[in-house]
Amino acid sequence: MRRGCISLGNIKCDQCHRIINYPERYLYSEEAKGQSQTLCLKCCQEKGLVTPGSEKEDAELLFDLSNG
Numbered sequence: 001m002r003r004g005c006i007s008l009g010n011i012k013c014d015q016c017h018r019i020i021n022y023p024e025r026y027l028y029s030e031e032a033k034g035q036s037q038t039l040c041l042k043c044c045q046e047k048g049l050v051t052p053g054s055e056k057e058d059a060e061l062l063f064d065l066s067n068g
Helices: 041-047
Strands: 002-006 025-032 035-040 050-052 061-063
Touching: 002 061, 025 041, 035 041, 041 050, 041 061
Parallel strands: none
Antiparallel strands: 002 025, 025 035, 050 061
16 A cells, blocks of 8 residues: 655655655555555655646645555
């Protein structure tokens, strides 16, 4: 299960190991029982887990919450 979240400042990205400050967005992914991963927006962009919300130039990025 994937969830798009907003950091309260005490979250660390599991891929790049940087602190995700408030109010940055991050993706929490629980792939298997007991295995979870937290990814910052930049790492999600690198993995292709975000898409633009619309075709406008400055569109907000949306997380891919499908389990694919």
